[in-house]
Amino acid sequence: MINYPSSKLPDISTTIFTVMSGLATEYQAINLSQGFPDFNCPEELIELVTKYMREGHNQYAPMPGVPRLRQKVSQKTERVYGYLPDPEREVTITSGATEALFAAIAAIVKPGDEVVVLEPCYDAYIPAIRLAGGIPVFVPLIVPDFHVDWNLVKKCICSRTRAIIINTPHNPTGAVMTRQDMETLSAIIETTDIIIISDEVYEHMVYDEQLHSSVLLHPSLRERSIVISSFGKTYHTTGWKIGYAIAPPALTTELRKMHQFLTFSTVTPMQMALADYLDEETHYQNLPAFYQAKRDLFCELLEPSRFQVLPSSGTYFQLLKYDAISNEHDLDFAKRLTQEIGVASIPVSVFYHDKTDNRFLRFCFAKSEDTLREAAERLVKL
Template identity: 40%
Template sequence: MTATQKQRISDKANQFTESVIREMTRVALQYGAVNLAQGFPDFPCPPELKRAACEAIEQDINQYAITWGDKAFRHAIADKVKWYLGLNIDPERQITVTCGSTEAMAAVMLATLNPGDEVIIFEPYYENYGPDVILASATPRYISLHPPEWTFDEAELRQAFNERTKAIIINTPHNPTGKVFTREELNLIAELCQKWDVLVFTDEIYEHILYDETPHIAMATLPGMEERTVTINGLSKTYSVTGWRVGYILSNPELTGAIRKVHDFLTVGAPAPLQRAGVVAMQLPITYYQELAKRYQQKRNDILQILDRVGIPYSIPKGAYYVFADISSFGYKNDVEFATYLTKEIGVAVVPGSGFFSQSEAGKKFIRFCFSKKPETLAKAEERLLKLQSNL
């Protein structure tokens, strides 16, 4: 008698696909395409950080740090949060250092969500959010952001809140659209969260990459929201060290205790020498952030000029380092077909827009360009993209 073969793949894993963003990097490498897909800079990080990381290794800071984060790094984070956001964060009771902001979001959800809970997600959304909710055994509930300004409908949002709503995810500045949530929008969300006793998971990884004097408003700074807001951030984008995988979470002491337990059993801890180097990052002067925004604004303007020359419509990003573009005029069946053609035949890799929507049909006319690249990289991409003009 033979045993009945058991299902080997979990129901959770069957509910989502692999990362489209990371897949496009692999395709770009395969075809030698300019990679404007995955969101990493192709230029060096600040030299102070390189030296700090090397010095930490030379000083034998190579064993486990405290599970929830190197003490010096946590205190440096608290100091930086104080001057930038005006929040008084206890580094001993309110900060958890993680393996990137990706692990941070997963740890937060696993620590707070239960089966039957609902999590509101604005779409398009960074592709990890939906799978994270599913892995935490909760249910995602999607609210549309509408182009060209990527605003949401107040009535639709109000209707989404109910007794099952446990949390809402806010990503500002926003990936993939470059939207920066306004104070009015955040105040409305804050009102609803307090009415329904809902947590806010806010991903602020692009907090310093802002354009046209657009301000970054942290949800935790709004009246009544510090206690119910979990702020997720990291070194990756601001300091051009996406491969270091050092993120951090700010939350009230009760939530921090639960998050630290989950984090411990997920990854134990982030790389110790890179956390120590993170102290130097947190102590960079305000001029660093001013210059960062200035350099990125030039890159944004460069990519927009390229898209104008090529004839690809887009929404103007107010923050982050992506452009969400409309490809409907090119006549391709969908975004995947167009992105494949662009990578293989034109030699420029982008991300198909459907990867940012719960229903792929909603994203079929969009692609995302990443412009965190050297001028020569963008120039090479422009040279290749101009071949598209004959297709219009």
């Protein structure tokens, strides 16, 4: 009889995204659960990838990323945020933003270190902290608009606090942090050695003429932050799994030590294609209007429903509150919607460590107009 090792993550099972997408397939439901578009990326990107594959760029890329892509990321960062990171020492291309998050956490968190996490939160944060031996310290965002109570954050900071993870625009709620939020955060940690891990993968999806408040806009935060972005989110290519991290040289050095033993390098022809396509500034400049139109359509179509629509200020997710419809636990209600109504969503309780249930479901509106119309028609009938 073999005594297999005990699990390092005993409380972790198959992710809710796999569960709900599986249910959507089983019941032939419209899948608004997992965050991916049902439309294709720009045709030019596909042609560029094909071009570089045919030219023979099919072997390992340099560990930090293709130099030309890192240079283009640096130039784009200066255009958007007024800061020019050193492409050699401060920009790292990763196999998706989740890999960058894992590498960042593994690089800076040691056993016994505490990491402040704002909940609800993306489900990859907590396993990465625990695998590094760290201790997550949970601070709830304030319902119903999910803003940060910085006094709560301040109370959680102690000599063991190694990092704070922030996410703006915020998954799953669609909330965005403001310039004042960043200034308050900076003031709270200015006399500490706390590192900020800033998950900014939805940076180009901010609506209603608001601006994205990146930590890169704030020198006092920038010098102690690892900022993570996603080509997959920006270019409708989530299946490519390509992201990047921008950080000061000392933090980049440690992050790359983790990255080189996680994936070493990221798919070469797609890096080459993205380096070319980053010159097309209009794509990411037009993303706010592109996705706001989808958000507005989805919300307008849901006006006759019994759902309460909470304003989404960013990301491509929309929260709907359903307590006027049912008292069911959100996981049970989400499963029933998938099975009986034919629309799959994500219950927001799964983004809390203690499964806090405020009767919200998250719907992805990165879909075609036809998909959104059909989904809304089914939800209105409920």
